[in-house]
Amino acid sequence: MRQFFPVEDLARDDRFVQTNMAERMSDTRSAVDLQRTAKSRGASNRLTPDRHDASDAARSLMHGIMVGEIQALEGAGRTAHDFDAGDGSEGTIPFELKLDMARQAWDEARHVEISVKLSDWMGTEIGQFQENTVLFEAACSNDPVLRLAGVNRALEGLAIDVFTQMKEFGQLADDPFLEFCEDWMLADEVTHVKMGSDWLRRVTENDPDRRAKALDFQRVVDKLFSFGGARGESEESPIGLARRFRELAGFTDDEVDTIAGMDHDALEERKEVVRLARETADV
Amino acid sequence: MGADTTTDTATDTSRSHVRAPFAPWDRRDLPGSFDVAETARRVGNYKWTEMKLFEALGGWVATVPELDIKMRLGTHCYRHAWHAELWHKRLPELREMKPERLTAPANDAMERFVAAMTEPEDSGLTIEKLVGVYRVLIPRFIAAYTYHMNNTSEITDAPTIRSLKFALQDEFDDWRDGELMLQSLIKTPDDVRRATEHQAALEDIMVEAGGITGPGSIGPVQ
Numbered sequence: 008m009r010q011f012f013p014v015e016d017l018a019r020d021d022r023f024v025q026t027n028m029a030e031r032m033s034d035t036r037s038a039v040d041l042q043r044t045a046k047s048r049g050a051s052n053r054l055t056p057d058r059h060d061a062s063d064a065a066r067s068l069m070h071g072i073m074v075g076e077i078q079a080l081e082g083a084g085r086t087a088h089d090f091d092a093g094d095g096s097e098g099t100i101p102f103e104l105k106l107d108m109a110r111q112a113w114d115e116a117r118h119v120e121i122s123v124k125l126s127d128w129m130g131t132e133i134g135q136f137q138e139n140t141v142l143f144e145a146a147c148s149n150d151p152v153l154r155l156a157g158v159n160r161a162l163e164g165l166a167i168d169v170f171t172q173m174k175e176f177g178q179l180a181d182d183p184f185l186e187f188c189e190d191w192m193l194a195d196e197v198t199h200v201k202m203g204s205d206w207l208r209r210v211t212e213n214d215p216d217r218r219a220k221a222l223d224f225q226r227v228v229d230k231l232f233s234f235g236g237a238r239g240e241s242e243e244s245p246i247g248l249a250r251r252f253r254e255l256a257g258f259t260d261d262e263v264d265t266i267a268g269m270d271h272d273a274l275e276e277r278k279e280v281v282r283l284a285r286e287t288a289d290v
Numbered sequence: 291m292g293a294d295t296t297t298d299t300a301t302d303t304s305r306s307h308v309r310a311p312f313a314p315w316d317r318r319d320l321p322g323s324f325d326v327a328e329t330a331r332r333v334g335n336y337k338w339t340e341m342k343l344f345e346a347l348g349g350w351v352a353t354v355p356e357l358d359i360k361m362r363l364g365t366h367c368y369r370h371a372w373h374a375e376l377w378h379k380r381l382p383e384l385r386e387m388k389p390e391r392l393t394a395p396a397n398d399a400m401e402r403f404v405a406a407m408t409e410p411e412d413s414g415l416t417i418e419k420l421v422g423v424y425r426v427l428i429p430r431f432i433a434a435y436t437y438h439m440n441n442t443s444e445i446t447d448a449p450t451i452r453s454l455k456f457a458l459q460d461e462f463d464d465w466r467d468g469e470l471m472l473q474s475l476i477k478t479p480d481d482v483r484r485a486t487e488h489q490a491a492l493e494d495i496m497v498e499a500g501g502i503t504g505p506g507s508i509g510p511v512q
Contacts, residue, residue, distance in 0.1 A: 012349070018353050018354055080351055080364045081352035081360075083348070084350070084351035084363070085349060087344060105344075105371070109368045109370075110368050110371065112364040116360075116362075119357075119360075133357070143352075
């Protein structure tokens with residue numbers, strides 16, 4: 008078995024249809040079209056049961072959670088595999104970090120089980136929506152510290168935001184089954200983010216340059232995960248930024264502010280793209 | 291009632307608390323087959339092999355297309371990591387202050403076995419991946435752990451026995467999961483041939499290795 012595994016080779020059965028971030032963002036149909044959505048959704052884009060498209064949007068998001076959990080499972084498993092146990096230098100990782108990655112693989116396997124059952128509960132079939140492989144791409148770095156930053160802090164941080172949103176959706180939709188499951192997964196994700204923050208600090212304790220590089224990478228991934236403003240504190244973003252749970256997971260106020268700023272910028276950039284596209288179409 | 295009677299009663303009560311240090315139902319005994327050094331050597335072999343197993347299971351998750359198997363491998367990956375942790379923590383208690391020193395394969399053949407077991411990567415080789423783990427390696431774990439549990443000192447080496455019992459429970463559960471997955475995948479004569487040929491190739495190396503802890507894994511070498 009190879010030491011590192013490319014995203015293109017991720018094994019799936021025939022039901023799955025994969026795409027990547029570049030393809031997704033070049034598809035103008037996925038844009039946050041504020042003029043159109045404002046008419047149909049009112050003032051807010053938040054995923055709430057009173058949106059006219061709530062059912063489809065929630066099913067799509069749940070499918071996204073499921074494929075995201077599959078990739079998170081694969082990423083944790085690969086990190087447990089790809090690096091020898093050592094002192095953290097020269098491509099090694101501490102033995103205890105490998106154990107934590109194996110534990111995370113188990114947690115993510117349960118999350119796949121939960122989200123498959125929830126998808127079924129919500130009336131979605133596997134493969135009904137595309138699978139964006141951006142999450143596993145963040146888990147592909149040859150530097151384990153970058154994986155911690157990209158996966159445990161950026162990706163799992165996004166999971167905190169998404170699960171908080173879905174838990175609220177379950178509450179508002181009077182669906183205790185959904186709310187119950189999301190709350191359990193949320194607890195795990197807070198643990199994973201905290202685990203990543205702790206390990207990032209420990210492994211880079213005597214290497215400030217490596218730590219800075221990892222945090223830079225995290226910002227790149229966080230910007231990707233802004234999904235063109237789909238996640239953010241603005242009511243125009245379907246998914247909110249879960250400040251309280253991020254704080255529990257070890258994010259500082261400054262770090263959450265930075266992410267909120269990136270989300271805001273991504274939303275504005277996307278709006279500009281949509282505006283230009285509409286102008287071009289009008290011409 | 292007189293004063294003497296009171297004294298007798300007190301004495302009787304006191305005698306009733308005098309009990310044998312080992313209750314009649316406690317048949318544990320001191321003798322065991324392994325001294326401290328031999329126990330540490332075996333535990334080091336266990337840790338190395340459990341590590342290789344959880345690494346392989348974790349790495350394979352991305353390579354198998356069957357969703358149910360992907361999830362099972364993720365679950366089993368953690369169980370074997372936990373066993374490795376149990377053995378890692380046991381080593382310093384066995385006078386091995388550098389656990390890494392004894393974290394080693396039993397011999398070269400065992401190292402070759404793991405290399406051969408982890409070699410399949412293609413998404414069409416799920417049968418081969420599962421055969422290596424669930425029909426060759428895990429049965430060897432069950433054998434070595436059972437032999438150790440039944441032959442070590444029940445008193446001096448009780449901490450190892452406790453860990454062996456936890457690990458064995460997982461090994462049995464995982465073996466059953468693996469066998470069910472394999473039986474659901476093996477549907478044609480060609481599948482049977484693939485499974486048996488791969489198993490035979492791996493068994494050859496494992497026999498050469500003599501088991502998880504080398505010759506003597508399940509009893510004195512004749």
